[in-house]
Every structure is written in C-alpha cells, then in structure tokens.
Amino acid sequence: MEEEILRIYNNFSINNLDTFFDELISYVNKYDSIFLKYTSLEYLDAIKKLDSKNLILGHSDDNFEIAIPFYMNQINKGLNEEELSNQVASLIWDLSAYMTDEECPSCHDSNLRLTITASKTSQIxxxxxxxxxxxxxxxxxxxxxDLIPASKSIVKSYLKD
Ligand SMILES: [Zn+2]
Known part of the structure; x- marks a missing residue:
C-alpha cells in the first residue's frame, strides 16, 4: 500500500493533475476495504466514482508542489494505515473541491469550497x-x-450566476 502511493506521488506533475487525480481514485478503489474502516460507506462510494473529466481540479489555495513532497516525507517517516488513508482522502478533497473567492463568514481563515451532499442533490x-x-x-x-466536491457542471452553473 505504501510503495504504491509513493509511486503515484512520485509521478505527480502540476501540469497533469487529471492523471494524478485518477490514479488516486484508482488507488482508493483498490484499497477500498481499508478506506472503509476510516470513512462512511456512502462517502467512500461517492469518492470511488469521482472522475477528473467531471471535476475542476486544483482550484484552491493549496500548493501541491510543496504538499506532495511533504506527504512523501511523512510516509517515509512512518504512517499507520489510518493516517495514510486520511492523507490520501484529504489530498483528493484538496484537489477536487472547488474553492471560491468567498471568505468563510464564520472564521475568516479560509475561503469556502463548493460541495454537494453524497446523497447527490445538486444543491450547492x-x-x-x-x-x-x-x-x-x-x-x-x-x-x-457527508459532503463531496461539486462537479464541474455544478461549479460552472454557480459561476454563471
Ligand atoms: Zn470557517
């Protein structure tokens, strides 16, 4: 499990987020029984179906060129199964949940992301x-x-309004 995610991380390129993202989703599908220990079935089922073609990737204030080497370093230092699962899940989230220009009205520490519920309404x-x-x-x-990233079509319709 560790060697495989390190190989995926090692192939990271900021210019090819689609391939990288789809490899992360394939990884979740392959190890879904492990991910299921640390997440709900509904959330996992939704994440397993994510596809780069239907998402706007990398639209956030995260710096993936710094984050990926940091994650690799964490793995090399030693992560347990739960920590590794959480790391991959949070990377998938950071890549695919579209971040708006709107500051959080509650904490003012971050901008708001566009999401929908895993039960799949299109309500943003x-x-x-x-x-x-x-x-x-x-x-x-x-x-x-559970909340999942809003799809490309939902984000586009939001940006049009
Ligand atoms: Zn907040």
Missing amino acids: IKFCDECLYTGINGKRVDIED
Missing part, C-alpha cells in the same frame, strides 16, 4: 475546511450528510 453547499461551516445561499445550515 458552501463549506469551510477550517471551521467546518456549512452554508446554503449565504445562510448557515446544519448538514447531516
């Missing part, structure tokens, strides 16, 4: 990575479901 929910704020149409709401 804005989400803050820092304080876990969730909002619909500018109002704070409590969401019970």
